[in-house]
Amino acid sequence: MGIRTGAQYIEAVKSRQPEVWMSGRKITNVFDEPVFTRPILEMANLYDLQHDPKYQDQITHVCEETGERTNNAFLVPRNYEDLQKRRAVFEVFAKATFGLMGRTPDFLNVVVTSMYSNADFLDKYNPNWAVNIKNYYRYIRDNDLFLTHAIINPQNDRSKSSHEQNDMFTHLGAVRETPEGLIVRGAKMLATLAPITDEVIIYSFPGFKPGDERYALAFALPVDTPGLRMLCREPMQDGTRPLFDHPLASRYEEMDAVLVFDDVLVPWDRVFLYNNVEAANLLYPKTGIAQQPAHQSGVRGLIKLQFAAEVACRVADSIGVDVFLNVQDQLGELIQSVETIRALLRVAEFEFETLPSGEVMPGGVSLETVRGLMPTMYPRAIEVMQIIGAGGLLMSPTGADFEAPEIAGDMEKYYLGREGITGEHRVKLFKLAWDLCGEAFGQRLLQYERYYTGDPIRKRAIFYNQFKRNNNFDLVDEALNLPDFLKSKTTV
Numbered sequence: 001m002g003i004r005t006g007a008q009y010i011e012a013v014k015s016r017q018p019e020v021w022m023s024g025r026k027i028t029n030v031f032d033e034p035v036f037t038r039p040i041l042e043m044a045n046l047y048d049l050q051h052d053p054k055y056q057d058q059i060t061h062v063c064e065e066t067g068e069r070t071n072n073a074f075l076v077p078r079n080y081e082d083l084q085k086r087r088a089v090f091e092v093f094a095k096a097t098f099g100l101m102g103r104t105p106d107f108l109n110v111v112v113t114s115m116y117s118n119a120d121f122l123d124k125y126n127p128n129w130a131v132n133i134k135n136y137y138r139y140i141r142d143n144d145l146f147l148t149h150a151i152i153n154p155q156n157d158r159s160k161s162s163h164e165q166n167d168m169f170t171h172l173g174a175v176r177e178t179p180e181g182l183i184v185r186g187a188k189m190l191a192t193l194a195p196i197t198d199e200v201i202i203y204s205f206p207g208f209k210p211g212d213e214r215y216a217l218a219f220a221l222p223v224d225t226p227g228l229r230m231l232c233r234e235p236m237q238d239g240t241r242p243l244f245d246h247p248l249a250s251r252y253e254e255m256d257a258v259l260v261f262d263d264v265l266v267p268w269d270r271v272f273l274y275n276n277v278e279a280a281n282l283l284y285p286k287t288g289i290a291q292q293p294a295h296q297s298g299v300r301g302l303i304k305l306q307f308a309a310e311v312a313c314r315v316a317d318s319i320g321v322d323v324f325l326n327v328q329d330q331l332g333e334l335i336q337s338v339e340t341i342r343a344l345l346r347v348a349e350f351e352f353e354t355l356p357s358g359e360v361m362p363g364g365v366s367l368e369t370v371r372g373l374m375p376t377m378y379p380r381a382i383e384v385m386q387i388i389g390a391g392g393l394l395m396s397p398t399g400a401d402f403e404a405p406e407i408a409g410d411m412e413k414y415y416l417g418r419e420g421i422t423g424e425h426r427v428k429l430f431k432l433a434w435d436l437c438g439e440a441f442g443q444r445l446l447q448y449e450r451y452y453t454g455d456p457i458r459k460r461a462i463f464y465n466q467f468k469r470n471n472n473f474d475l476v477d478e479a480l481n482l483p484d485f486l487k488s489k490t491t492v
């Protein structure tokens with residue numbers, strides 16, 4: 001089939017009935033549930049962009065294997081130009097959602113592409129796993145599917161490993177083998193967008209210990225597989241709030257869910273890894289599933305940071321406070337943050353790394369630096385927005401107030417901004433800012449930048465240890481050892 005249209009994606013959502021629980025209710029029709037309807041339409045728009053003549057050649061390519069048009073997220077990059085093709089789809093999808101939806105289809109499609117192109121790693125442990133991931137890659141590529149993933153165990157007792165928890169199947173683990181496949185039981189989190197996706201893929205961060213064999217798992221299933229239950233978090237919006245009042249929260253709610261597997265059958269041809277602690281611990285470093293999708297996360301994060309910085313600048317301008325030195329200093333800082341991330345991504349792409357297979361990956365040090373900086377840069381952008389918006393952020397009326405004739409005059413008189421900024425425009429601007437920096441929706445966006453790919457503290461520690469392995473800090477030796485031209489003239 002190749003690239004899907006938005007209508008085909010919506011048709012697929014409507015054709016399924018995953019077991020979704022939200023606010024104590026079992027959702028029977030995901031598409032018609034107000035919390036999900038607008039996000040589904042946003043996703044459909046991304047699928048339609050693949051068919052838009054303005055973007056098609058930028059974000060898709062003709063697949064050599066099938067001759068069909070395919071999203072660039074499924075391209076195995078072999079050179080700098082391929083990385084640019086990948087970047088194009090990340091950028092177009094992120095711009096369409098202002099970087100506010102982190103788990104658009106391109107994210108996990110890159111993960112699976114990376115597992116596919118590095119399937120030799122799985123082959124060493126079990127040739128069937130390699131065959132399975134290759135077939136799965138082709139299946140999602142050729143049907144242009146949308147995946148969610150759950151790679152974290154529920155937050156129960158983090159001081160104990162999976163097999164040490166009170167109930168052996170609190171964390172998702174294999175119960176038994178059958179001729180048809182594996183029976184799995186337990187929970188995994190935090191599956192963003194799960195109710196509106198086609199498939200779920202399960203794998204894990206490293207950290208397995210001997211005794212954790214049954215938890216060392218990687219597999220994929222359709223979201224409506226019997227026995228798979230999605231427990232949604234409390235929605236950040238109910239899906240019915242007017243777009244005037246919540247221009248972002250009402251469009252880009254990325255629902256997160258805990259996935260519960262109640263003795264679910266995973267067919268053998270969907271098992272990519274099982275019962276092997278060593279393979280599970282090496283999956284990340286050996287298949288590029290951190291580095292390749294970090295390119296998507298970096299590009300998407302850049303758009304989000306740029307958007308936050310631009311909203312802060314426009315808020316400041318709208319009430320004339322950007323004439324003050326302190327405000328200029330804060331806004332200048334945000335623009336420099338954006339430029340830092342932009343430059344790092346360029347460096348990552350230019351200084352790509354080539355694997356023995358010929359696949360290239362954006363430079364790991366630069367990408368990890370992006371990852372390390374965003375958890376402070378994005379919250380800082382939000383803080384600056386709060387500081388500059390000040391009391392105005394809390395006193396916005398609603399769209400309905402502008403429509404009430406008795407107070408329409410007040411709206412224009414008391415809410416207008418600097419010369420040229422109408423009351424309605426200023427209120428709209430401040431509402432955009434409030435969705436980002438005040439609403440629960442905005443707090444989730446902030447938490448996302450901290451945690452979307454693991455604990456930033458441990459990530460930076462891993463970064464340091466890896467950096468140290470590859471660097472001797474040679475400049476220090478050069479400073480300690482006087483050069484010959486000085487030695488002869490100096491008393492040491």
Ligand SMILES: Cc1cc2nc3c(=O)[nH]c(=O)nc-3n(C[C@H](O)[C@H](O)[C@H](O)COP(=O)(O)OP(=O)(O)OC[C@H]3O[C@@H](n4cnc5c(N)ncnc54)[C@H](O)[C@@H]3O)c2cc1C
Nearest residue numbers: 149150151152158189190191192447448451452454455457
């Ligand atoms: C908005 C959002 C969306 C997400 N989307 C997804 C998704 O789509 N799919 C998915 O699988 N995951 C997703 N995640 C989950 C994400 O991967 C985890 O939040 C992240 O890995 C951190 O794990 P945790 O939340 O369980 O925190 P924990 O690991 O429980 O950490 C809690 C605190 O304890 C400290 N800590 C815990 N263990 C240790 C240790 N061993 N050593 C030192 N310090 C420790 C941490 O530093 C942290 O401060 C998402 C998270 C967020 C916030």
